[in-house]
Amino acid sequence: MLYIHQTSCISPQNGLDSLPKGPVNNLLKAIEPQYGGIPGNVLRRMSKSVKMGIGAALPLLKHSPDGILIGTGYGGMEDSVRFLNQIIEYDEGILTPGTFVQSTANAIASQLGLLCHNRGYNITFVNRGLAFESALLDAAMLVREHPGKSWLVGGVDEISTQNYRFEYAEGWYKKEDLTGKDLYRSDTPGTIAGEGAAVFILNDRREGALMRIRKIALPGGDDEHGLQTALSGLLEGMSPDLLLSGENGDSRARNWYRIVESMMGPDTGIARFKHLCGEYPTASAFALWLACNLPDTLPEHLLKRPPHSALRHILIYNNYKFTQHSLILLERLP
Numbered sequence: 001m002l003y004i005h006q007t008s009c010i011s012p013q014n015g016l017d018s019l020p021k022g023p024v025n026n027l028l029k030a031i032e033p034q035y036g037g038i039p040g041n042v043l044r045r046m047s048k049s050v051k052m053g054i055g056a057a058l059p060l061l062k063h064s065p066d067g068i069l070i071g072t073g074y075g076g077m078e079d080s081v082r083f084l085n086q087i088i089e090y091d092e093g094i095l096t097p098g099t100f101v102q103s104t105a106n107a108i109a110s111q112l113g114l115l116c117h118n119r120g121y122n123i124t125f126v127n128r129g130l131a132f133e134s135a136l137l138d139a140a141m142l143v144r145e146h147p148g149k150s151w152l153v154g155g156v157d158e159i160s161t162q163n164y165r166f167e168y169a170e171g172w173y174k175k176e177d178l179t180g181k182d183l184y185r186s187d188t189p190g191t192i193a194g195e196g197a198a199v200f201i202l203n204d205r206r207e208g209a210l211m212r213i214r215k216i217a218l219p220g221g222d223d224e225h226g227l228q229t230a231l232s233g234l235l236e237g238m239s240p241d242l243l244l245s246g247e248n249g250d251s252r253a254r255n256w257y258r259i260v261e262s263m264m265g266p267d268t269g270i271a272r273f274k275h276l277c278g279e280y281p282t283a284s285a286f287a288l289w290l291a292c293n294l295p296d297t298l299p300e301h302l303l304k305r306p307p308h309s310a311l312r313h314i315l316i317y318n319n320y321k322f323t324q325h326s327l328i329l330l331e332r333l334p
């Protein structure tokens with residue numbers, strides 16, 4: 001069994017108690033902390049994704065995890081572009097090594113290992129919209145192989161200027177600036193860009209845990225029957241108390257979320273989260289953090305349909321670019 005004991009998050013929101021912060025020019029940028037635990041000479045060399053990943057993980061490092069698993073779809077995209085520009089600028093001559101090091105996707109996990117002198121298992125998953133879920137599946141296998149050990153698992157992505165331009169040109173982002181529920185009422189294609197970092201301490205111990213991850217399913221492709229079959233197998237006849245939906249306001253993706261909603265029972269509440277974090281490959285990590293920290297009374301801006309009972313079983317469904325689906329079934333522990 002996989003249990004969540006600690007959580008930490010850097011996101012575009014100040015918290016769940018305040019009114020949600022909306023996007024500016026279709027961008028929901030993360031609110032970064034002061035990063036007080038990172039030495040200044042190290043901090044100024046870090047890209048934004050690395051800073052967010054380490055900033056979110058620092059409060060959890062005191063629990064001495066035995067390994068570090070990070071999922072990221074983009075990695076340090078800004079530094080990657082900067083490094084490629086230097087190749088042209090310096091005519092393939094002598095380049096600054098810092099930009100190259102920060103441009104690699106595993107910079108977050110490796111920097112964490114260096115900062116906390118963790119010489120254990122250290123790996124990065126770059127599976128686009130399933131990067132974070134891949135890290136969770138690996139953690140589940142590690143928990144079975146090494147009982148009693150704990151693992152730090154996170155999902156991190158930044159808004160890159162270059163990547164935003166490419167994806168905007170491809171039609172993934174809306175042309176109008178929408179906020180809150182207006183995002184879901186729009187019938188236009190595209191969504192809003194987001195970023196953030198969410199990190200967790202996972203192990204096999206139920207005592208003191210916040211949440212139990214019961215099952216994970218990753219049906220792929222554009223086959224509606226495949227998604228229905230995977231969801232049926234995941235639920236095994238039960239109906240969760242809450243569906244935490246990754247619906248992002250893109251009219252082209254709405255059918256996938258309607259399929260999942262149609263398979264929920266009449267007492268299942270439906271909540272959304274991407275008006276809080278925006279769309280990015282590892283947004284499901286924010287959803288998992290949100291599920292672990294939901295209050296007993298859900299804020300109105302989250303709800304599409306209120307739950308009829310206490311939130312014990314929560315299903316997270318996320319869809320990334322219509323073909324990468326993830327289903328995570330959770331159980332809240334008293």
